[in-house]
Amino acid sequence: MARSFATQFLIFSILSSFALILVQGEEDEEFARTMNRDRLGLKQEKLSHFRLYWHDILSGKNPSAVQVVKPPINSTTLFGFVYMIDNPLTEKPELSSKLLGRAQGFYASASQEEFDLLVCMNFHFVQGKYNGSTITVLGRNPIFDKVREMPVIGGSGLFRFARGYVEARTHTFTPSTKNAIVEYNVYVLHY
Numbered sequence: 001m002a003r004s005f006a007t008q009f010l011i012f013s014i015l016s017s018f019a020l021i022l023v024q025g026e027e028d029e030e031f032a033r034t035m036n037r038d039r040l041g042l043k044q045e046k047l048s049h050f051r052l053y054w055h056d057i058l059s060g061k062n063p064s065a066v067q068v069v070k071p072p073i074n075s076t077t078l079f080g081f082v083y084m085i086d087n088p089l090t091e092k093p094e095l096s097s098k099l100l101g102r103a104q105g106f107y108a109s110a111s112q113e114e115f116d117l118l119v120c121m122n123f124h125f126v127q128g129k130y131n132g133s134t135i136t137v138l139g140r141n142p143i144f145d146k147v148r149e150m151p152v153i154g155g156s157g158l159f160r161f162a163r164g165y166v167e168a169r170t171h172t173f174t175p176s177t178k179n180a181i182v183e184y185n186v187y188v189l190h191y
């Protein structure tokens with residue numbers, strides 16, 4: 001005897017809900033996919049160069065660099081110190097020149113033999129189309145070398161997918177205050 005319509009419907013419902021569970025199970029695992037770069041508006045990668053002056057101000061009432069960890073041991077390289085920075089980035093060596101952004105992050109004495117810093121900072125731009133965009137610099141800075149190269153490891157805004165490097169050259173160092181003005185040339189690939 002043929003199954004009643006009700007029984008057939010019940011079997012169909014049970015089977016289709018299993019199928020639904022299987023399909024959903026597969027979809028849940030699809031957290032990764034290959035994307036077409038056009039969907040993010042990524043066209044031709046370009047190379048940009050920026051020259052900025054980085055002001056490390058330790059003296060006065062409003063220092064831009066403050067020590068947050070003192071050297072924990074006696075060493076000639078002050079191994080272990082950490083300074084937090086919010087350093088102005090200007091167009092010219094003069095602090096009064098146009099503010100292009102700020103370098104926010106920290107540097108730490110990371111060598112027991114030479115005076116090498118570990119530098120970790122974001123350049124936050126505030127001018128024109130770059131306003132709000134950042135690039136991230138992470139590298140080793142042997143501060144007494146004439147030219148110190150550090151990698152640009154990424155960025156945000158106009159600098160999404162950024163990669164490149166910076167060259168840092170000390171422009172002025174004032175021994176009495178320990179304030180420094182450093183010229184940064186940034187070479188960055190981005191879209």
Ligand SMILES: *[C@@H]1O[C@H](CO)[C@@H](O)[C@H](O)[C@H]1NC(C)=O
Pocket residue numbers: 073074
């Ligand atoms: C560091 O060395 C100086 C001179 O050798 C000494 O006077 C001082 O007590 C030492 N400080 C510490 C924290 O060991």
Ligand SMILES: *[C@@H]1O[C@H](CO)[C@@H](O)[C@H](O)[C@H]1NC(C)=O
Pocket residue numbers: 126127128131132
């Ligand atoms: C940069 O962006 C901030 C926040 O959106 C805004 O307040 C500021 O006026 C902008 N500066 C320039 C120079 O466009």
